[in-house]
Amino acid sequence: MSKSFPSDSFMDASVADAGHELERLIQIMAQLRDPETGCAWDVQQTPETVAPYAIEEAYEVADAIEREAWDETADELGDLLLQVVFQSRIAEEKQRFDFAEVTRRIADKMVRRHPHVFGEAQDIRDDSAALTAQWEQNKEQERQKRSEHGALAGIPLALPALLRASKLASRAARVGFDWPDVSGVVAKVHEELAEVEAEIASGDKAALQDEVGDLLFSVASLARRLDLDPEACLRQANGKFTRRFEAVESLLALKGLTPAECDVEKLDAVWNEVKKQEKS
Structure with a gap:
């Protein structure tokens, strides 16, 4: 059975409608940020004060998707999009960048990272392993251009700690810093648990915090080796x-x-x- 795709006319109308609504949202944010006629709360915000909301909204999107609450998902995605527009507006006022620059950069990045679709590497279009290797190679080149060196460079500090632990371990594994098989990770979890038990007996809270952290890190590594998302x-x-x-x-x-x-x-x-x- 062949796949059914929207017609070109439908897609054109959808893109035009999306463009209209996005322009409307950008104009609304500009009005909210107007120093004289805007909203006092919105005017007072800075990149730092708004940033936490983006994380919160992203989690609300994930929650709605997990519950398959699709009407809520559309609403939550709108809240997340607002954070992008909000940050872009503040940056534009400071003459740092604008929303057009944000969308231009992500569009260019998607084209750059998908040469098998937009470029000359179409021979690997259906090779998932080759696609993954190509994706990582492109990201590594981008990190080097930003003068980010080392296997762990570019992993955001603001990620949830459990997710960051998984990414750190995964990045280290790419350069060979990993157990040969999952049994080694399981043994490490048992080892870290034993060290936690020893520190409970000692009563040293600082040492206990350190060991519990090691235990959580090893559990995140175990999830990664089992191809699971610890979060x-x-x-x-x-x-x-x-x-x-x-x-x-x-x-x-x-x-x-x-x-x-x-x-x-x-x-x-x-x-x-x-x-x-x-x-x-």
């Missing part, structure tokens, strides 16, 4: 814990109880009951 794994675990704990609260409420009124043994028994119900 996605933890989000799933968070969701599972939330679902089960709320079920515990509901079961206790049927008996006129709250978790605070129960001892550990009672809570554990209800928890195991919830787990059993999920599996049945």
Whole structure:
């Protein structure tokens, strides 16, 4: 069965509509930032004060997608796009760059990183391994142009720590700093856990923090070797814990109880009951 793609006329209309709405959004932001007639809060913002919102909005996009809440996803993507427009407007006021420069750079980068689509390397279009190698080579060349040297260069400090740990380990693995197989990573997790247990006995909180960090780093490395996203794994675990704990609260409420009124043994028994119900 052949794939169905939108007609050229439909695509042209969609692009034109998107261009119109994007221009409208840029104009709205310009009005909000007007020192005399704009919004006092928006006018007061700086790149530093707005930056955290971009991270928050990105997570809300990921959450909506994970829940397959597609109407919410469109809304959250709009919130994320607003952050790009907001930062671009502030930069334009300071004569640093504008939104056109932002879009020009990402468009040029996509063309540059996809020579198998836009250039002369179309012979590797269907070779996923070759495409990955080409992508990484292009990124490395870009890092060198920015005078970023070393295997770990360019990994943002602002990434969530668990995700950054996975990226650091992955980048190091590309130059051979890795275990031969996954059993080595599993052994490292056990080793780090034993060191955590030793520091618990010592009572040295600073050393304990260091060892717990090593344990989390090794767990992130294990997820990477298993071709899993550690952030996605933890989000799933968070969701599972939330679902089960709320079920515990509901079961206790049927008996006129709250978790605070129960001892550990009672809570554990209800928890195991919830787990059993999920599996049945």
